[in-house]
Amino acid sequence: METYYHPKDLPKFAEISEGAPELAHKFFDYYTAVFAEGELTQREKSLIALAVAHAIQCPYCIDAYTQDCLEKGSNINEMTESIHVATAIRGGASLVHGVQMRNIAGKISL
Amino acid sequence: MTNLQAAENLNSNLFQISALETFRRNLENNGLDLTRANCTTLQINVGLLCNQSCKHCHLDAGPSKKEIMSEKTVDDVLDLAGRFTFETIDITGGAPEMNPHIQTLISKLAPLTKTLILRSNLTAIAEREQVLLLQLLAAKKVTIVASLPSLNETQSESQRGKNSFATSIMTLKKLNSLGYGLPDTGLELNLVSNPTGAFLPSSQEQTEKRFRKMLAQKWRLFFNNLYTFANVPLGRFLTWLENTGNLESYILKLAANFNSCTLDGLMCRSLISVSWDGYLFDCDFNQAINLYMDGKKKHISDLKSLPGPHDSIAVAEHCYTCTAGSGFT
Secondary structure: OOOOOOHHHHHHHHHHHHOOHHHHHHHHHHHHHHHOOOOOOHHHHHHHHHHHHHHOOOHHHHHHHHHHHHHOOOOHHHHHHHHHHHHHHHHHHHHHOHHHHHHHHHHHOO | OOOOOOOOOOOOOOOOOOOOOOHHHHHHHOOOOOEOOOOOEEEEEOEOEOOOOOOOOOOOOEOOOOOEOOHHHHHHHHHHHHHOOEEEEEEEOOOHHHOOOHHHHHHHHHHHEEEEEEEEOOOHHHOHHHHHHHHHHHHOOOEEEEEOOOOOHHHHHHHHOOOHHHHHHHHHHHHHHOOOOOOOOOOOEEEEEOOOOOOOOOOHHHHHHHHHHHHHHHHOOOOOEEEEOOOOOOHHHHHHHHHOOOHHHHHHHHHHOEOHHHHHHOHHHOEEEEOOOOEEEOOHHHHOOOOEHHHOOOEHHHOOOOOOOOOEOOOOHHHHHOOEOOOOO
16 A cells, blocks of 8 residues: 555545444435535535645545535635634644643742 | 547547546436437527637637638528527627627527527627627627636636636626616526536536625626536647646546436537538537537538437537536536
């Protein structure tokens, strides 16, 4: 195996149901329902998915949701902004833990 | 792959991609039949001359093209439109506005059909000398079908060329001022949004909703309907797909999204398409590969009767474009 990730593996995702079909069925039904048009449009949901894909750094999801965002009518500026949202939250999540650091340091320091 | 020819052999596909089933065999495998219904539409390609060189153009139209419908062929087209009854007549190009006989064609075709359509790129018609044409279109209540791929300038111009976006917005404003796209004027303005790359189009309903909202909010622009179409892998778009290594994945994506429900509504079932030099095709895309109607090169002046129910339709692998997802009607 040259690499753990291969683009041709992405279409094999559905094969995961061969292991635990009932659970996979529930998951894929849920997944489909989540991405259906609701209070949020499918385009907005796809942009959120793209941002999350970057936050969790999933190459499959980045590939799939880059294409999906374009197919839903988003443009590169919107997609880039969505990634900045993920980045801000990820960075912010680290930084906000500085409060804990400050609490602890404050408690034990003179 | 500059000289694509549709193959008769069921196993040999237009793009020579081994993983691709031929379109005809795919129909057979699915027990499907694609034949004609009643012919209700005449589509006329008045030439490949265009002021733009859009990257997705299936006909490779552009400013240097010499293929323009002559006055003689225009007369033959008018004769054809008079001999038969067409509910819709659809004028396309190139940029139809650049054909010197366009005003004659529009004036004489308008009384012969319920719906006369002019396909516009929104920039050729912006030229100063086109003021009379605009007035004629409005007077004859010609439906305008206009290209606007994206609401984003960069994305739109990546397909249609520099400065095309601002001009398109300006033309849409002008069309609205003439009454196009407004309620109760009888002047229909429809938009077409093609994807700006090797991916499928967005949902027509959702895109129309977003365009309606954004065009009104940002520019106070109005239109009637919006259509989303996939790009056809022929002409300049095919060259781009090949040069960027996107051809195989794009064609396979189209084929993987084959939707048999699209077959009934396919435009090739109900129209005849006339090339700039007066020859007959089942659709404008087939013109790009000389895939003639009924497999024979036939001039409109020799057409004795319109094709009808159960007559054959010439197909090749580019037809996967019109059957992908929600389809292309």
